[in-house]
Amino acid sequence: MVIKEYFQCIFPYVFITYLFLRIISFKTNITLMKTYYKLAVFLFSAFITFYPFTGLSLADYLLSLNPNFSIGSLALFIILLSNQLSRRPMVSNRHLGEFSLWNVTFSLFLYLSYLGFITHDIYPLGYTFSIWFLVMAFITIILIWRGHPLSYVFIAYIAAFNLKLLPSLNFFDYITDGFLLVISLGMLGYLSINYRQLNSPSGGAAAMPVK
Amino acid sequence: MVRAKSNIAKITGIIIVILLYMAPFLDKYYYLKDVCLNKSSLEINNNGEKWGDEPPYYVENFVNPSKPGVMCHSSSIVMAGEQKILCTWYAGSREGAGDVAIYRAVYQEATGNWSEPQVLVDRRQCSTELRRHVRKLGNPVVAKDSRNRLWLFYSSTAFGGWSAASLNFKVSRDDGKTWSASKKLILSPFFNLSTNVKHPGVNLQEGSFLLPVYHEFINHFPQLLLFCPETAEPRYEIRSITQAGRAIQPVLVPQGGENLTAFFRNTARQKEKYILMAQSNDMGATWSPPMSTSLPHPNSGLVMVRMDDGAYLGVINYSFSHRENLTLVMSRDAGKTWDILKVLEQGEGKEYSYPAITRSHRYYHVTYTYERERIKHLAFNEAWLKRLRDHGN
Numbered sequence: 001m002v003i004k005e006y007f008q009c010i011f012p013y014v015f016i017t018y019l020f021l022r023i024i025s026f027k028t029n030i031t032l033m034k035t036y037y038k039l040a041v042f043l044f045s046a047f048i049t050f051y052p053f054t055g056l057s058l059a060d061y062l063l064s065l066n067p068n069f070s071i072g073s074l075a076l077f078i079i080l081l082s083n084q085l086s087r088r089p090m091v092s093n094r095h096l097g098e099f100s101l102w103n104v105t106f107s108l109f110l111y112l113s114y115l116g117f118i119t120h121d122i123y124p125l126g127y128t129f130s131i132w133f134l135v136m137a138f139i140t141i142i143l144i145w146r147g148h149p150l151s152y153v154f155i156a157y158i159a160a161f162n163l164k165l166l167p168s169l170n171f172f173d174y175i176t177d178g179f180l181l182v183i184s185l186g187m188l189g190y191l192s193i194n195y196r197q198l199n200s201p202s203g204g205a206a207a208m209p210v211k
Numbered sequence: 212m213v214r215a216k217s218n219i220a221k222i223t224g225i226i227i228v229i230l231l232y233m234a235p236f237l238d239k240y241y242y243l244k245d246v247c248l249n250k251s252s253l254e255i256n257n258n259g260e261k262w263g264d265e266p267p268y269y270v271e272n273f274v275n276p277s278k279p280g281v282m283c284h285s286s287s288i289v290m291a292g293e294q295k296i297l298c299t300w301y302a303g304s305r306e307g308a309g310d311v312a313i314y315r316a317v318y319q320e321a322t323g324n325w326s327e328p329q330v331l332v333d334r335r336q337c338s339t340e341l342r343r344h345v346r347k348l349g350n351p352v353v354a355k356d357s358r359n360r361l362w363l364f365y366s367s368t369a370f371g372g373w374s375a376a377s378l379n380f381k382v383s384r385d386d387g388k389t390w391s392a393s394k395k396l397i398l399s400p401f402f403n404l405s406t407n408v409k410h411p412g413v414n415l416q417e418g419s420f421l422l423p424v425y426h427e428f429i430n431h432f433p434q435l436l437l438f439c440p441e442t443a444e445p446r447y448e449i450r451s452i453t454q455a456g457r458a459i460q461p462v463l464v465p466q467g468g469e470n471l472t473a474f475f476r477n478t479a480r481q482k483e484k485y486i487l488m489a490q491s492n493d494m495g496a497t498w499s500p501p502m503s504t505s506l507p508h509p510n511s512g513l514v515m516v517r518m519d520d521g522a523y524l525g526v527i528n529y530s531f532s533h534r535e536n537l538t539l540v541m542s543r544d545a546g547k548t549w550d551i552l553k554v555l556e557q558g559e560g561k562e563y564s565y566p567a568i569t570r571s572h573r574y575y576h577v578t579y580t581y582e583r584e585r586i587k588h589l590a591f592n593e594a595w596l597k598r599l600r601d602h603g604n
Contacts, residue, residue, distance in 0.1 A: 055338075055339075056338070056342065056343070056344060060342050060343060060344065061344055063342075063343060064343040064344035064345075064369040065369060065370070065402065066402050066403070067343070067377070067395055067397060067403050068397050068403060107400075110400050111400060111401050114399070114400055114401070115426075115428075115429050115430045115454075116430050116432055116451070116454025116455075117430075121450065121451050121454070123400055123449070123450075124448060124449065124450035124451075127448040128235065128238065128239040128448075129232075129235040129236045129238065129239040129240070133232055133235055133236070134232075136232075137228055137229070137232040140228045141225050141228055144221055144224040144225055144228065145221055145225070147217070147221070151224065155224070155227065155228060155231065158228070158231040158232060158234075158235075159231055161235070162231060162234045162235065167395070167397050168397035169397070169446060169447065169448075170397070170400070171235070172400055173397060173400055176400070177400070177401075177402070178400075178401040178402040178404075179402070181401075
């Protein structure tokens with residue numbers, strides 16, 4: 001229970017830190033920043049995220065809008081944050097595109113089924129073991145066998161579900177959430193605009209323009 | 212050599228994945244088998260007591276005093292201790308206003324008096340307890356489980372209208388004297404939109420219960436929440452009752468065994484619509500498609516209860532277009548035909564709505580919104596109903 005309370009605060013922190021770094025990246029090259037500058041950004045971001053300015057912190061407000069940020073959301077922003085900080089991106093644009101496509105496809109399928117636009121509502125099958133767990137296990141095994149970097153995210157889904165790290169009790173809420181759908185749609189839009197970069201010989205090494 | 216190492220890493224990864232997916236498998240088929248979510252261990256908790264031969268009894272009074280500029284709505288009632296009834300409702304300057312709070316009052320059957328209303332939870336308290344922004348509070352529902360704990364479920368929104376509502380709960384182990392801090396339920400995959408509640412549910416064995424709830428974002432449909440508080444942290448599962456039609460605010464009526472009947476508020480757009488009804492023979496796992504009853508319906512709250520002889524007793528707005536009457540109806544043929552027993556309220560341009568009903572050891576207790584200014588309470592016994600049935604209004 002205590003772990004859950006703290007764990008759900010990680011996403012707002014990662015998200016706000018990423019936004020800070022994006023703003024800073026317009027002015028300076030983050031990868032060339034001194035370590036203590038980076039540390040200062042992280043500390044300032046922690047203060048902004050968790051200080052209760054109006055009785056509630058920014059993290060509380062973010063969690064009010066979306067009370068269950070999925071492992072998918074957390075993974076995506078850890079990847080984006082890492083790509084901001086490192087000269088060698090953790091995940092390429094191509095793999096980010098694949099991840100976004102997976103998020104959009106799965107989210108739309110889940111929401112359409114939940115809202116009754118598909119006859120079969122899969123959401124109740126996420127509370128306890130069902131055929132969909134086997135499907136996810138199968139996809140994860142394929143990704144591991146192919147050495148896909150996103151296999152770690154798929155392992156994190158089920159590991160976090162077993163540890164009950166999120167407020168939701170439903171496995172599908174560990175995979176996706178409404179915020180991730182919106183961001184993933186934006187990512188797909190961004191990546192499709194930069195399609196040429198994606199098809200470059202380097203495979204689009206930088207996930208986002210890194211200065 | 213490198214390839215061999217890579218293959219070993221992959222095989223290790225696959226073994227880890229298999230082990231990770233074994234955990235929910237074992238949880239379901241071994242651990243949960245002995246806990247409450249296993250359907251085969253669930254039975255309806257028949258709490259009904261046979262009433263003796265008493266003279267007809269009927270009394271009416273108000274739960275709360277009328278105050279200028281104060282609206283109140285959406286009452287809920289439950290037995291809370293020996294000969295005590297707890298009523299909850301929300302009140303404030305207008306529906307959805309920031310000053311709306313959830314109130315409670317206690318009725319003593321022995322004296323026939325209601326206690327002074329007290330705030331059970333307001334927006335600020337809710338926000339503090341949840342550590343979340345709360346824009347407004349909505350429907351409260353109070354229910355008692357088979358282990359005599361009282362549960363308050365209530366809706367709140369962080370933004371938007373009622374279609375952005377989500378559910379919170381509090382629990383009391385001392386008949387409503389003290390309550391736990393509020394906790395939020397995550398019941399929808401999309402920003403936790405939108406789950407609301409109107410009626411208490413059906414008790415199951417071992418303290419679990421089925422709570423009828425409903426969804427109103429993009430599509431309108433009723434849902435069933437299986438709530439199991441016996442584990443260290445409450446477990447719950449939500450599933451749709453039906454996604455056909457525009458049925459909301461389900462009322463569950465247990466029929467014995469694993470049979471349930473549900474009645475629904477009908478939000479269809481046609482002018483002349485009727486109260487909807489569906490059946491389940493497997494504790495709500497699957498449902499028949501909702502069918503119209505012969506009861507006219509103005510898209511308003513309704514309540515139904517099953518009597519000892521199997522008849523359905525309902526309190527409804529008997530109209531296609533307005534909430535100007537509140538009527539007691541009864542069906543003795545499983546909802547095929549209905550008789551009007553008594554028009555409880557009638558007033559042109561007035562509103563009498565959102566009834567709630569519970570049964571104590573001696574009486575039926577009904578509360579409802581009276582002209583949006585007060586909550587009115589009726590108490591009557593089966594002998595009074597029998598007299599209405601035999602001799603008319």
